[in-house]
Amino acid sequence: MSSGKASPALIAWPTKAAVNRVVPKIKFYEHAALTSRLKDLFVKEVEQITWLAKLATETINLPAKDGVSEIQVFGIQLKTPELHQDVLRCIDGAIHHPILFELRHDECVQSIASFKRPGGGDATGKQLLSEYFATSWLPLGSERAGLPTAVNLAILYERLLLRLIPLPALPNESLRTLIDRFDKIRASKRELDKVVSALEKEKQFNRKVELNSTVRKLRNQLAQLGAENRDMEP
Numbered sequence: 001m002s003s004g005k006a007s008p009a010l011i012a013w014p015t016k017a018a019v020n021r022v023v024p025k026i027k028f029y030e031h032a033a034l035t036s037r038l039k040d041l042f043v044k045e046v047e048q049i050t051w052l053a054k055l056a057t058e059t060i061n062l063p064a065k066d067g068v069s070e071i072q073v074f075g076i077q078l079k080t081p082e083l084h085q086d087v088l089r090c091i092d093g094a095i096h097h098p099i100l101f102e103l104r105h106d107e108c109v110q111s112i113a114s115f116k117r118p119g120g121g122d123a124t125g126k127q128l129l130s131e132y133f134a135t136s137w138l139p140l141g142s143e144r145a146g147l148p149t150a151v152n153l154a155i156l157y158e159r160l161l162l163r164l165i166p167l168p169a170l171p172n173e174s175l176r177t178l179i180d181r182f183d184k185i186r187a188s189k190r191e192l193d194k195v196v197s198a199l200e201k202e203k204q205f206n207r208k209v210e211l212n213s214t215v216r217k218l219r220n221q222l223a224q225l226g227a228e229n230r231d232m233e234p
Contacts, residue, residue, distance in 0.1 A: 007111075010111055010135065011144055012144035014053075014059070017059040017073075021050065023074075025049060027094070041086060046076060046079065050077070054071075054073070064154075065153055071157050073102065074102070076103050081105055088101060088112070109137070111134065113134075114130050114133070131179075133164035185222060185227040
């Protein structure tokens with residue numbers, strides 16, 4: 001059943017890129033120092049993991065660039081309505097290439113991913129992960145958009161991630177700079193919420209004046225960062 005309008009972050013993966021192979025959860029256990037807590041999360045929250053697609057030169061005819069030689073797409077069938085992000089971080093940590101996830105639960109689907117990049121100078125080759133960015137839950141039968149136009153895999157990866165981030169990029173703003181700005185906005189909003197809550201409870205006049213001044217400063221910071229009234233929670 002179609003929702004009638006394609007979600008730009010829900011992609012119709014090319015047929016030539018399809019893998020559709022179930023990956024046993026134990027494969028990820030082998031690549032991580034799995035704590036009992038994390039293993040419990042896999043057991044309680046994850047029904048099945050499927051390697052849905054591989055976006056690479058041989059499958060979609062785009063050259064590698066800037067260390068991005070493949071983009072993997074994994075589907076996770078959930079037992080519960082929510083998946084702890086530590087599970088995603090475990091899977092991301094076990095696979096060198098960038099990953100886009102599709103979570104499925106109760107006839108709904110959600111796209112989610114972190115910006116993965118090399119750690120830089122780390123002999124272990126460990127990758128750095130940003131926060132995770134996700135769509136809302138969508139009906140499983142929702143229409144899917146095609147892959148964004150790109151001249152190489154690095155640009156494709158960035159354009160796929162940009163569809164998940166709830167903050168428009170500024171002209172000529174790089175993905176990393178956008179994510180840094182997103183993080184600053186979210187931190188400022190959290191601080192603003194705390195100050196506003198304290199202001200509502202404060203009885204002393206002098207202290208209320210100080211808190212009002214802080215509120216104005218934080219709101220000015222948010223305006224300068226281009227936050228407007230956007231919901232910044234990924």
